[in-house]
Amino acid sequence: MAVIPNKDTFVPLRIDADQVCVDYNGNLALYDASLKLQPGCICGLVGMNGAGKTTFFKALMGFVRPSRGRILINGCSVSTAQKDQAVAYVPQNEGVDCSFPVSVWDVVMMGRYGSMNFLRVPRESDHIAVFDALERVDLIDFRNRPIGALSGGQRKRAFVARAIAQRASVLLLDEPFAGVDIRTEKLMADLFLQLRQDGRSILISTHDLSHVRNFCDVVVLINKTVLAYGNTSDVFTSENLSMTFGGMKSDPISGPISSDE
Numbered sequence: 001m002a003v004i005p006n007k008d009t010f011v012p013l014r015i016d017a018d019q020v021c022v023d024y025n026g027n028l029a030l031y032d033a034s035l036k037l038q039p040g041c042i043c044g045l046v047g048m049n050g051a052g053k054t055t056f057f058k059a060l061m062g063f064v065r066p067s068r069g070r071i072l073i074n075g076c077s078v079s080t081a082q083k084d085q086a087v088a089y090v091p092q093n094e095g096v097d098c099s100f101p102v103s104v105w106d107v108v109m110m111g112r113y114g115s116m117n118f119l120r121v122p123r124e125s126d127h128i129a130v131f132d133a134l135e136r137v138d139l140i141d142f143r144n145r146p147i148g149a150l151s152g153g154q155r156k157r158a159f160v161a162r163a164i165a166q167r168a169s170v171l172l173l174d175e176p177f178a179g180v181d182i183r184t185e186k187l188m189a190d191l192f193l194q195l196r197q198d199g200r201s202i203l204i205s206t207h208d209l210s211h212v213r214n215f216c217d218v219v220v221l222i223n224k225t226v227l228a229y230g231n232t233s234d235v236f237t238s239e240n241l242s243m244t245f246g247g248m249k250s251d252p253i254s255g256p257i258s259s260d261e
């Protein structure tokens with residue numbers, strides 16, 4: 001029986017990644033990485049450049065196939081979750097041609113495509129979802145502008161709006177705070193807290209430790225594998241952070257130093 005919601009049904013989801021390994025043509029990017037993401041939770045994914053954060057997101061989205069390990073979303077496979085649009089991914093840098101004359105409204109409407117038929121004629125519910133998402137990121141006045149005419153920070157907000165319009169239960173946000181001004185940072189932080197209150201789960205990769213301390217319920221420290229995972233206050237120790245960012249005291253491939261589950 002399907003346990004993944006579809007269309008506008010919203011059901012809190014749980015993610016279980018168990019000992020996931022990903023390699024790119026023999027180069028190991030992720031090794032034995034495990035995490036559990038509960039509904040209504042904000043989880044920070046923290047690690048230095050090349051630690052495997054984006055690779056983890058791609059595995060959760062089914063863009064790369066783990067060579068070992070298992071990912072379940074409410075007990076279903078990643079491909080089932082994708083079919084039902086249950087998980088939305090906002091990449092670090094959107095691969096869109098911003099000179100292409102597409103409006104902000106149309107970009108956010110793309111989040112609705114999965115629930116439309118092949119003619120892609122938006123219904124009233126699609127218009128409402130797009131309007132609501134644009135209001136939540138404070139871009140409603142920019143809806144008719146070409147996406148290329150937005151600043152980098154505004155564009156990031158537009159892509160977050162697209163994920164919200166998709167009505168996904170889980171949002172995977174790759175460096176959402178990188179390169180945004182303080183106003184956008186505050187707006188996004190407030191928005192993520194609201195989305196958590198709605199029962200959505202949010203996984204955020206970031207280098208900025210202050211964001212993690214401020215609003216992540218749990219944190220995953222990663223360097224090719226999960227070095228530490230658990231409540232932010234328990235995991236954010238200077239020893240764990242120096243192992244994640246400083247000189248490694250152990251081979252990351254040898255396994256996690258702690259895990260609460």
Ligand SMILES: Nc1ncnc2c1ncn2[C@@H]1O[C@H](COP(=O)(O)OP(=O)(O)OP(=O)(O)O)[C@@H](O)[C@H]1O
Pocket residue numbers: 024027028029047048049050051052053054055056
């Ligand atoms: N398509 C690819 N082909 C080969 N190697 C890759 C590919 N994508 C990533 N890698 C390698 O996998 C490792 C993890 O990369 P990944 O992009 O997941 O790191 P990251 O933690 O997201 O880094 P950053 O913080 O710089 O975005 C890196 O060593 C990277 O060079």
